[in-house]
Amino acid sequence: MFRSKIAVIGLVVAAAALAVGPARQARSGQDVTLLNVSYDPTRELYSAINDLFTEAYKAKTGVNVTVEQSHGGSSKQARAVIDGLQADVVTLGVGSDILAIEKAGLIKPGWQDRFPDNASPYTSTVAFLVRKGNPKHIKDWKDLLRSDVQVIVANPKTSGAARWSFLALWGATAGAKTYDLSTPEGLAASIAAGKAAKDFPAYKNAAALAAVTELYKHVPVLDTGSRGATVTFAQKGIGDVLLNWENELYLAQDEFGGDKFDIVYPSTSILGEPPVAIVDSVVDKKKTRAVAQAYLDFLYSKAAQDVIGQWHYRPRDIETLKKYSAELPPLKLFTVDETFGGWARAQKTFFADGGIFDQIYKPTN
């Protein structure tokens, strides 16, 4: 009996030793850990940017920064921050998710103006990924509504990409005004128009309502996040077309080989502006505001903008965007601000409980 007891104690001690043994290195007061809570597709992007930032910040200030990452569906992540996840910065997929954190009192109002370009250091758009050779001849939004086409898209209730996709179809069908954002003039005009817009006829567009109603009849699976949707399409081989972030489509091509899929750009699409913000309540408590500010500022630097381009997001810096124009062709894009009057209003009308999505979506099985 004693032998067995010793054996049990031995096992426990061994497990504890294994857990404690290779303990993390002792850290001096000069070390800071930041937590960046982000949405699904950005894990690879931020893993690269964090390396660069750590190096640059160490060279400039001598402080060692470790940036921890957390990724998931954009709204799920916002929910976790509201529930107490100690994020120093949030870099989410949709403005409405940061608005939700603001509403909970953790971020001060006006965060959109604290960083340049609507607080989004890069943009993206929604495009299509189809099987190689485009066997179903999917060219534009209207082709997604054909009865022989199965569409893979995530759940707009939990995924930012899915909400952008929903608005992209709605706006494109409603004939929203588009801009070429690869020119400084186009960019300036789009921002000015977004600020000036007063009424938003797109909301009342019957054709757009009919289009989204039809689309979700062809969606066999609603994943919770954009990465889940990509895996469903690329790995499990379900569906004819994947509706997702442009960068997510390129990543799928990188991972599975360009010979399996083609990327198709619709005639018009939406300007996706994933915003960033400092979580005021957390940085004030952890005393990390300076580092958090430097981290988000760094996203606008030439070095980070270049990495953004390499990972297939559209850099805000127009020179860098031109450098990657072979992969990221100039597109006709419309903005949420001008077409829908901003995310707060779009969220409430389309995706809140009892909103338009709840009214039109009925699970297919």
Place this chain on the structure above:
Amino acid sequence: MAEVSAIKGAAQPAKQRTRKKRSLASRLLVAGTILFLTLFVILPVANVFTEALSKGVGAYVETFYVEKPAQNANLSFRERHRIVAKAARAERTWSAIRLSCFVAACVVPLNMIFGLAAAWAIAKFRFRGRVFLLTLIDLPFSISPVIAGMMFVLLFGRTGIFGDWATNLTWPDPTSIAWQGFEGHWWPFAFTRSESGIMFTPLAIILATIFVTFPFVARSVIPLMEAQGSEEEIAALSLGAGGWRTFRTVTLANIKWALLYGAILCTARTFGEFGAVSVVSGHIDSNDTMPLRIEKLWDAYDMQAAFSVATLLSGLAVLTLIVKSVVEWKTGHTRAPEPRELELKSDEHRSAGDQQVLRLLPGTQGREP
């Protein structure tokens, strides 16, 4: 004698007939079972190992260990990042293995204590609400682990019932323990980091895992304790043994194998738990346990690495099976004892109890340490 052989003669053909019939039916059953096991157990497990080794042993090892890259100026940033990312991937995998072991080292002993206490109360005493308590112990089995995780968010999350207290709680991070020497301290270790809050920290993972794995120990100890009754304890007590000594030499000695059995099941579940841990981890890399790590690798399109980590869990499962079989073999009885057996068993125990009584007799007591 003649009678006996006549009976035997009559019984023989009948026996043979049934054996023949049984052999056909049993063959079908065995074939069906093997087919089922192959489809649902052997193939998936074999698939884990083939996928893990699909890119060769080198790639398998790289999941856990990568040589730090030499500073090569010819590499583009993206290429260099790929190598650095591989090293980071191995480091994170190790951190997940460490955290899983640490969680198990905390959860299993605690649940052995809690489970034993609950089993003792339920099996040895009759009190109001006993059946309710028994149902309560089973609750974690019937609740979805994801819901269990959310319960903790509702309790200790920022907006939860104990939210204010829980988010401001500061505690030393036990994984940051480091050697600081004896100069000026009597205790040579120090914690170099402290964590704050409960939710989305390793503490939350431990709490959620305790909840999910709670019934295993209690559930494997209660039936045995109930079958044994409390006569032996009463005998020991009446002969003057103290409470602690009675517990140690009678109660614990009788159930040690059942306790170990429960601990093994508890350990296996601790390492495998996903749902509850996923909710309370906040998806932070440093909060990854092995199953969470596997999911992240899978989501990063890194199937081979995901399966490589999965081989560890499969290996652990095999180890659990072996230890479990040894324990079953040691205890001798794994199936529920039939009533007749139980009677015999309690007779045996009575005699074992007699021995205890002899040992505890006043005359011999002085020799006990």
